[in-house]
Amino acid sequence: MTELRPGDASLLRKVNTQATLRALRHEGVATLTQLGRVTGLSRQTVEAVLDELGERGYVKEVPPDEGVMGRPARRFGFRADAGYVVGVEVGGDAVVAALADLNGEVVAWGRAEVSGDAPAHERLEAARRTSLKCVDDAGVARRHVWAVAVGTSGIVDRTGRVSLSITLPGWTGVDLASLAGRWFGGTALAANDASLAALAEHWRGSAQHASDVVYILIGHRAGAGVLIGGRLHAGRNGAAGEIGTLRQVGWEAAARELAEGASAAEAFEAALAGDPDALRRVDRYAENLAIGASALVLAIDPDLLVLGGGYARAGGDVLLEPLRRHLAELCLSAPEVVTSTFGDEGVALGAVRLALDHVEREMLGL
CATH class of the missing domain: 3.30.420.40 (ATPase, nucleotide binding domain)
Structure with a gap:
């Protein structure tokens, strides 16, 4: 039998947790037996992982189906409402915001008109207000927003800064990701609008x-x-x-x-x-x-x-x-x-996908 080295046990727990969480998200609702079959893990391991995920607020136990005879099997489901992401488009004449749960289901939209010649600070304030209002109107606590992603025209570098904007006044040099991170006090990302629209099409659209x-x-x-x-x-x-x-x-x-x-x-x-x-x-x-x-x-x-x-x-x-x-x-x-499959919501929806990718990779470990 190979002896475990320091750190191997924690790595194994992480791998088991990832496998169980991924399987549960795919299945929607599943029993211990079903999850064990999908992941290849023992019932005891799956149960221990689910207990830990339940303590972290990612998993909930689902009531048994009505009419089941005998002792019903325990069923579990992923808590998509454990956190939320916000996707925003800051455009030439409008701001569009979308609030989505951890399954990517949009639960609220927000829109606001913006003058085409509005200075950068006004455009940013419109984006901030629209995003916050979208979350508040949905009855979601702002602290439950795990990540924000913003799409806009122009060239946006890897740090989320607009390095060049030809169409929006005063937009070149705006550190969009950093500023958006202040809206909810968490992680924020920024990218080009056409790139995010492409991401939306690949996720749920024509591509x-x-x-x-x-x-x-x-x-x-x-x-x-x-x-x-x-x-x-x-x-x-x-x-x-x-x-x-x-x-x-x-x-x-x-x-x-x-x-x-x-x-x-x-x-x-x-x-x-x-x-x-x-x-x-x-x-x-x-x-x-x-x-x-x-x-x-x-x-x-x-x-x-x-x-x-x-x-x-x-x-x-x-x-x-x-x-x-x-x-x-x-x-x-x-x-x-x-x-395109979408109307004017494609960029914001692509921003939702970008934010979800970050959450799944950095926070859920998927």
Whole structure:
């Protein structure tokens, strides 16, 4: 028999705890026997782990089913309400916040309008108020928020600082993660909005079954997020996917041309009605969009390209069809192109997933 070295017992307890907690979250509600079968651990080990997890508030004993004859087996469930996470989008004209439990189920939403030319301190205050109100309105104690994640436009580095923002006044240099950490007195993260939208699509949207994904966010500005192997790829400085900043790609100029003489929404509406001039403008926009998108496609060779944002929702098939056609002309092998599953909540939902990833890794040890 191999002799245990110092530290081996604690490591074994940790491994057993992780295995039991992971199995319980997967099963939802399970008996000791079921958990032992799934984990390969003895009944006594599983019971000891569950007792410890119960003391920590992560597990609860569930009443037996009605009508069970004889002595019912003890049943246990993961306490998804043991803690919560908050996901926030700080956008150009609005703040969107989502409160979710530890299973990722959103229990409350919060929204607030923000002026496009609002200074940084006003935008931050709107985000803080909206996040706190979302939690308070749900009846959740603020101390039970374990992590916050914030998505915003621009380049966000690994520390959560906005290193460059072209569209939001005074936003460059804002230490977003550090400031958001003060809202609930805990861990906070920050990332680019298109990257988080891509994460949301892979979690619960159009890209659930795709491994390598390019997400293009189009609206008043254009940006892209990249998933490789199902994982967010932000790059060395958080600038992966920022191909729209390259003037030669023409995304910004194309957006201005589309909205020339009217709003982009009106241009899409006219194109959907069959107006020839509007159809030509949408086609030119799709062609310019395809140039930048094809550069990402040729570099990554993704399984899927997801189009999201206000322009994608407004354009629908009248934008998708020419985009697919131009991509096919530019790419060696164009991927499937779909629109986002979500409306304006995609970035906040991706932020929820980012916060959950942190909680599961750092606090639950999964």
